[in-house]
Amino acid sequence: MLLNLVNAFAGRGYLTDLLLIRSNSRHLDEIHPAVRRVDLGSRHTGTSLLPLTGYLKTRNPPRMLVAKDRAGRLAVKARRLAGVNTRLVVRLGTNLSEALKNRSALQRWMRLKPIRKHYPDIDHIIAVSAGVAEDTRKISGVNPNRISVVRNPVITPRIKLLAAEKAPHIWLSDKRFPVIIGAGRLTLQKDFTTLIRAFAELSQKLEARLIILGEGERRDELSQLVAQLRLKEKVELPGFTPNPYAYMAAADLFVLSSRWEGSPNVLTEAMALGTPVVSTNCPSGPDEMLDGGRIAPLVPVGDCGKLAAAMEMVLRNPPQPGAMRAAVREYEVELSATRYLEILGLTQVDD
Numbered sequence: 001m002l003l004n005l006v007n008a009f010a011g012r013g014y015l016t017d018l019l020l021i022r023s024n025s026r027h028l029d030e031i032h033p034a035v036r037r038v039d040l041g042s043r044h045t046g047t048s049l050l051p052l053t054g055y056l057k058t059r060n061p062p063r064m065l066v067a068k069d070r071a072g073r074l075a076v077k078a079r080r081l082a083g084v085n086t087r088l089v090v091r092l093g094t095n096l097s098e099a100l101k102n103r104s105a106l107q108r109w110m111r112l113k114p115i116r117k118h119y120p121d122i123d124h125i126i127a128v129s130a131g132v133a134e135d136t137r138k139i140s141g142v143n144p145n146r147i148s149v150v151r152n153p154v155i156t157p158r159i160k161l162l163a164a165e166k167a168p169h170i171w172l173s174d175k176r177f178p179v180i181i182g183a184g185r186l187t188l189q190k191d192f193t194t195l196i197r198a199f200a201e202l203s204q205k206l207e208a209r210l211i212i213l214g215e216g217e218r219r220d221e222l223s224q225l226v227a228q229l230r231l232k233e234k235v236e237l238p239g240f241t242p243n244p245y246a247y248m249a250a251a252d253l254f255v256l257s258s259r260w261e262g263s264p265n266v267l268t269e270a271m272a273l274g275t276p277v278v279s280t281n282c283p284s285g286p287d288e289m290l291d292g293g294r295i296a297p298l299v300p301v302g303d304c305g306k307l308a309a310a311m312e313m314v315l316r317n318p319p320q321p322g323a324m325r326a327a328v329r330e331y332e333v334e335l336s337a338t339r340y341l342e343i344l345g346l347t348q349v350d351d
Contacts, residue, residue, distance in 0.1 A: 008337035098260035131284020186216030274321025
């Protein structure tokens with residue numbers, strides 16, 4: 001999402017530095033040639049205070065956009081040490097309260113105390129959904145007037161180009177049965193366990209196939225569940241793919257099974273491609289995107305039976321692709337970039 005923004009800023013003529021803590025992302029080759037990369041020389045946010053302070057002293061940028069909670073708190077401290085007046089805007093992309101639910105009371109306190117201490121010094125906070133905005137207000141005590149909801153810059157021309165490529169799986173290129181797609185890191189948050197169990201229930205009523213794209217620490221656990229449910233001929237986990245859009249565009253259904261989100265980009269991408277969707281009603285994002293279930297079904301988190309029923313309903317009665325695309329127009333990169341520039345205090349190219 002940040003690279004989409006950076007490229008949009010540079011495309012409009014703004015001088016943009018991209019500060020890198022880890023510079024080995026597979027996406028860095030997609031950066032606009034006018035963007036200046038600045039490697040801070042550190043491997044972790046926690047060790048980046050002095051490099052960031054030095055950068056601010058040397059460059060004294062008029063404004064800085066920072067992603068995520070820890071980096072935002074780091075930027076507050078670095079700006080103070082550097083003695084500069086850089087306008088600081090922090091983008092928050094997840095519902096932190098939900099993410100901390102499974103932590104101990106001490107762990108939650110240690111994470112929330114510095115938020116309450118440093119967030120009042122942030123000039124403005126951008127939340128990716130109304131749910132994230134409300135959660136941020138509650139845990140930080142920041143004045144709501146300093147928090148804005150701006151949709152993620154998800155939809156780019158590149159997505160449509162990649163989606164037009166040949167379907168990369170035999171189940172999609174030689175389709176004999178409806179194909180369902182899930183995508184994301186194989187973690188607790190994405191809850192693919194519930195998706196696989198729901199698919200097992202669906203398979204008793206409807207012949208279909210399930211592909212889950214992504215990699216993560218729960219791969220072995222999910223593979224064992226697939227074997228246990230005797231679904232090895234119907235479910236595949238092919239790992240990371242650089243082009244998930246060709247899968248989404250050719251699929252009959254995309255399912256988001258997450259326990260929590262901020263604003264689920266994969267759901268947005270699938271809808272932008274006109275693919276029918278089903279989602280859990282997790283905090284935060286899906287309820288806003290799907291208009292409380294009017295556009296597509298929302299089911300309770302972790303409920304295999306209701307997820308299976310919703311999947312069957314959409315497969316048997318798919319919506320019009322235009323309805324999916326219309327629902328996510330606010331997520332187009334140029335619209336999102338304009339809102340970011342307004343909050344950063346930029347409405348036209350500086351002389």
